[in-house]
Amino acid sequence: MTEGGALPREFTGDGAGVSPPLEWKGAPAGTKSFVIIMHHFPHEGDPARWYWILYNIPNTVTSLTKATKGVGVNGSNCVGPDLAYAPPHSKGPGVKKYTITVYALSAQPKLTVSGKQVNRDAMLAAIKDITLGQAELNFTYDRTDVVSAEKGSDTSSTKGSRR
Numbered sequence: 001m002t003e004g005g006a007l008p009r010e011f012t013g014d015g016a017g018v019s020p021p022l023e024w025k026g027a028p029a030g031t032k033s034f035v036i037i038m039h040h041f042p043h044e045g046d047p048a049r050w051y052w053i054l055y056n057i058p059n060t061v062t063s064l065t066k067a068t069k070g071v072g073v074n075g076s077n078c079v080g081p082d083l084a085y086a087p088p089h090s091k092g093p094g095v096k097k098y099t100i101t102v103y104a105l106s107a108q109p110k111l112t113v114s115g116k117q118v119n120r121d122a123m124l125a126a127i128k129d130i131t132l133g134q135a136e137l138n139f140t141y142d143r144t145d146v147v148s149a150e151k152g153s154d155t156s157s158t159k160g161s162r163r
Helices: 120-127 144-152
Strands: 034-040 049-058 095-105 133-143
Touching: 034 120, 049 120
Parallel strands: none
Antiparallel strands: 034 049, 034 095, 095 133
16 A cells, blocks of 8 residues: 555455555654554544454564464454454445554553444543654545446336336
8 A cells, every 4th residue: 555545455345354564663762662553534523443453562573464363452443342353344435535643652552431432532632742753654545336237237217117
């Protein structure tokens, strides 16, 4: 993935749905751990939807493999009940913009909630005073061709029927 580029299909709900590989460098001095949050805003003024929260990533880790496992702790996502990466799978056509942010922290997050309650807002509150720096990767995903194909396969049309 590149800044402003398209999210490859394998990292979406239309592909394998696995988490993307990431790499970062230049963490500030004193970094003790990292947090990753992936989110997007469906429409201007709407609250953020989050797809991935990974925290308690050791400061020695500066990259994640595709479909990463065994690194950090997964928080919730707004899509389903699993504490895991939730691949984007929007229902509407058009380009959607997403952001992955890597936060460098001076300490482990002190969460006041656990498990499925570790959402984006709870994590941002927990790291507010311990964030040393952050880096963002912005990218897009467009399901227009998929949504159009799904609509085209609808055979329940009542066109032409009169009663």
